[in-house]
Amino acid sequence: MPSAHVCEDPRLRKAIGWALRQHALTEPAWVVEFVDRHTQRLAGQGRLSRAFG
Numbered sequence: 001m002p003s004a005h006v007c008e009d010p011r012l013r014k015a016i017g018w019a020l021r022q023h024a025l026t027e028p029a030w031v032v033e034f035v036d037r038h039t040q041r042l043a044g045q046g047r048l049s050r051a052f053g
Contacts, residue, residue, distance in 0.1 A: 016042065 024031040036040060 013042075 020031050020035065
C-alpha cells in the first residue's frame with residue numbers, strides 16, 4: 001500500500017480484515033502492533049486493534 005493512500009476498495013479492506021483476524025488467532029500481539037503502526041493506511045480496520053488489544 002502506498003504510504004499516503006487509504007484503502008478504499010471495500011473488498012480489499014474486508015480481505016485484509018479477515019487475514020488479520022485469522023493471523024490474530026496464532027499471533028495476536030503481532031496483529032495489534034501491525035494495526036497500530038498502520039492505522040492511517042487501514043482506515044475502516046481500526047476495530048481490530050480494540051478487538052485484540
